[in-house]
Amino acid sequence: MNSDPTTDATRSERIVERAREVIPGGAQTGLRAQAYDTGDVAFERAKGTTLTTVDDEEYTDYHLGFGPIILGHAYDRVDDAARSAIGDGVLYGAGTTPLEVEVAERLTSLLPGVEQVNFCNSGSEATYHAIRLARAYTGNEKILKFEGCYHGWHDYVDVSVYPPEDELGGGYPESEGMLPSAVENTLVVPFNDREAVEEVFREHGDDLAAVILEPVPHSVGCILPRGEFLETLREVTREADVPLVFDEVITGFRHSPHGAQGEFGVTPDLTCVAKALGNGYPVAAVGGREDLLAQAGGDNESGVVISGTYSGNLPGLAAARETLDAIVEEDVQRHVTDLGDEYRAGLRDLLSDRDIEGRVVGHRSIFSVQFGVTGEPENYEDVLGLDEGRFREFAVGMRERGHFFTPNPYKRHHLSLAHGEAELADYLADADDVFGNL
Structure with a gap:
């Protein structure tokens, strides 16, 4: 470890100290700054499963950039394609490129609910565009979302992602500075609650523009859809002619090449993808029914604006093309699902052997330990009450032993x-060693 002999500070600590002078919190987002809960860290390299700090400390990475890295860091096939694309120029900003056609064709062939595609650069942009398309189509303003589902940072949806217990059932703004009208037009009900959804449609069906959800809410670890919940959403939205939006920013291409919609057999009207689409490169997309996407064609009466200077940049599209091809050709989901089953089973055995109250949640390539709570979570309320302090102790202990993941107890590990x-x-x-010391 490289330390300053005059201060005994590591190079990471010195860099983070400088960062706090010029960057709020010392990192690009508050969620990234949470990494400092286990000690100041500045990363310099990544390859495969390994993250390396500026002090040459190596960690096996389970954070994977909040999930985009599905093939492993610096995957040669993807990086070579991005470098090759840069050789032809990064951005044209007019007309069409062969790459965007190729990637759009892959998305329409893989995702059942996608007939046309618009590219953007982040999941937040994709959900923003999806809601705008839905509002233009319906002429309505209100949207319905679910407690514990995260759809990005914008005012439309940054509501009731992590509401305190006394704010359940209402529209809880997650940030100061949000427009009150945006919050008021966002209706919120518990995930997996078919009756609550049906009640909203009885009361507000004529005013709804869209229903948006993570088909598997991973922003609070993992909540699996139960019974006929997704089918109910499909039925009531189709009957009311309200677009159903699947936010597959996490689930798309991480759980299945065909998304959660292919896995669960429910086809949405609009789909948002990002993260694993490009194995870490900034590329995202909103896709869906042709009539909905046609509103953004630029020469139609509706005139929906979907724009972005960097949308469709060549390195991102090249990375997406190679990532999608690798996912299919390498049968990536089989590997990470089988491995995920082993991690979850092993952790459950350890909790039982150590007589520690807690549970292991997850699906396919995602898992998380939640201390202080038991039983399979059905909704966000079932996540409340987990032992945040014990999880942070676990994260610290595992980092000391060379394993990195965010110390946020509501987040998740990725494979x-x-x-x-x-x-x-x-x-x-x-993990067994750390459990013994908790």
């Missing part, structure tokens, strides 16, 4: 194609 049995064995052995 990639680069993870294997060796990483599994090391993780479970060290």
